[in-house]
Amino acid sequence: MNTAVKNYYDKLASTYDENRFANSYGRYLHRQEAAVLNRYLGPPEDRAVLDLACGTGRFMDYCTVGADFSSEMVAAAKAKHPDKSFAVENALQTRFDRESFDAIICFHLLMHLSWTDLESFLWEAARITKPGGQLIFDVPSAERRSLLGHKQSSWHGANAYTDEEVRELLGTAWRLKAVRGIAALPVHRVPKRLRGILVWLDNLLCRTPLRKVASYRVYVIEKQ
DSSP: OOHHHHHHHHHHGGGHIIIIISSHHHHHHHHHHHHHHHHHTOOOTTSOEEEETOTTTTTGGGOSEEEESOHHHHHHHHHHOTTSEEEEOOTTSOOOOTTOEEEEEEOSSGGGOOHHHHHHHHHHHHHHEEEEEEEEEEEEBHHHHHHHTOOOSSSTTOOOBOHHHHHHHHTTTEEEEEEEEEOOSOGGGSOHHHHHHHHHHHHHHTTSGGGGGSSEEEEEEEEO
């Protein structure tokens, strides 16, 4: 994986939660993403669940193990969740044993990955997931970016994919179970005081065909 990604997040780790998710925009996205996890994953209970690219541990209530390429992010996550297990790992080639996990979640990583790296990620996730286990991940919508004429000027979040491309990537290792959108509404243009109110409407729209032009899509897939 690109070391620029690691270095970037190492530098952000100490202020990441405050700058990224303590504001109304971050809380908006978190509520939508958590709604997907509540629907399709729930608490880990007696399952082994991995957050691959766990960052500072935002979703560790759903997981038993967290892993991230950034050692500084892992340190921050450990401080927040001393009862959980963590490891510094490259998501494209981890040191976890084969079929270690009942489920894996991965948010805000695949936007940085090329097509080739995304293929490697899905094969590695299949290796460490038990048969019938789930992988839940998000990617930016290429359809949305095309609609808005948006082109990323740097590596950060540079890669977006169409629904058809993601389905192609699943190959024979995975079966698609569900697709949900994230941020169908233009959140940046919604007044801050209204964001908490409108998130329920956005969640509703993201369960309709409009999910195709939401900012992100979350895919729930099952290992064959």
